[in-house]
Amino acid sequence: MFIIRSPHRTSFCRASPQDRDAQVRNRQRSQNHPLDREKTQKNVDLHFAVESQIHSSSVAPQEQSASDLVETHTKKIHLLMVDSSLTDYHHEHPVPTRNPGEYSFSFTPVKPGGYRVWVDVRPYPLGLQEYAMTDIPAAVAGEPLTDRKVNLKATVDGLNYELILPKKTIRVGQPASARLGVTSADGKGFTQLEPLMGAFAHLVGFSEDYKTIMHLHPKGPLLLDPAVRGGPELEFQIYALRPGFVRLFAQVQIEGHSRFVPFGLQIAP
Numbered sequence: 463m464f465i466i467r468s469p470h471r472t473s474f475c476r477a478s479p480q481d482r483d484a485q486v487r488n489r490q491r492s493q494n495h496p497l498d499r500e501k502t503q504k505n506v507d508l509h510f511a512v513e514s515q516i517h518s519s520s521v522a523p524q525e526q527s528a529s530d531l532v533e534t535h536t537k538k539i540h541l542l543m544v545d546s547s548l549t550d551y552h553h554e555h556p557v558p559t560r561n562p563g564e565y566s567f568s569f570t571p572v573k574p575g576g577y578r579v580w581v582d583v584r585p586y587p588l589g590l591q592e593y594a595m596t597d598i599p600a601a602v603a604g605e606p607l608t609d610r611k612v613n614l615k616a617t618v619d620g621l622n623y624e625l626i627l628p629k630k631t632i633r634v635g636q637p638a639s640a641r642l643g644v645t646s647a648d649g650k651g652f653t654q655l656e657p658l659m660g661a662f663a664h665l666v667g668f669s670e671d672y673k674t675i676m677h678l679h680p681k682g683p684l685l686l687d688p689a690v691r692g693g694p695e696l697e698f699q700i701y702a703l704r705p706g707f708v709r710l711f712a713q714v715q716i717e718g719h720s721r722f723v724p725f726g727l728q729i730a731p
């Protein structure tokens with residue numbers, strides 16, 4: 463078990479020193495690292511607790527129960543995880559365990575080494591989105607990020623995906639409009655995207671600094687009818703907080719299964 467302490471901040475935040483202590487303590491208590499080479503490609507079960515503190519000048523800091531989390535895109539907690547080469551992305555939804563405030567999830571790492579986890583939550587009372595960052599440690603080193611190619615096209619499970627950028631240059635702090643186009647092998651527009659967590663796509667980007675993350679959704683209302691279908695193009699806005707390379711994954715659902723589509727972007731200063 464590791465602890466994710468989530469300070470009340472709207473900006474992207476790093477794990478606090480307390481988190482490090484908690485991780486080290488927990489790591490020493492267990493005989494094994496949660497991830498090791500033998501376990502790559504195998505399912506790993508992990509437990510963690512979400513604690514949140516309200517920082518306010520008028521009220522003393524108080525612990526906030528994870529049951530006080532606001533749902534975002536039909537789930538209370540989203541875990542966005544990627545290995546150090548920014549290749550193997552996972553989007554998991556932990557489930558509560560019998561211990562209040564404690565959650566568990568499992569995933570199957572494909573890459574060696576640790577995984578970095580961004581916990582995407584919206585605590586009451588403000589309901590502002592915030593990220594807490596932590597690591598799932600491993601006994602072996604991860605792979606470095608070597609592939610920094612700009613790549614706006616990808617083929618996954620027989621469908622072609624394209625990021626269409628009307629303005630070729632995306633600049634830090636300037637919203638840039640973009641479209642995700644989906645076509646089948648014969649070039650026809652694909653119109654059978656299924657709603658997944660209330661949207662036809664979830665776009666999650668990891669910066670090369672391995673700290674900064676973006677989570678974007680296509681324009682439009684929250685999709686609550688499971689029978690609606692989307693495509694062949696989805697419109698969204700890219701808003702980048704850092705210059706440099708970003709691996710952007712589009713997550714879509716087709717025939718009941720998630721597909722993860724990797725792109726490479728360069729953000730200009």
Ligand SMILES: [Cu+2]
Pocket residue numbers: 535659663664665677678679
């Ligand atoms: Cu999303």
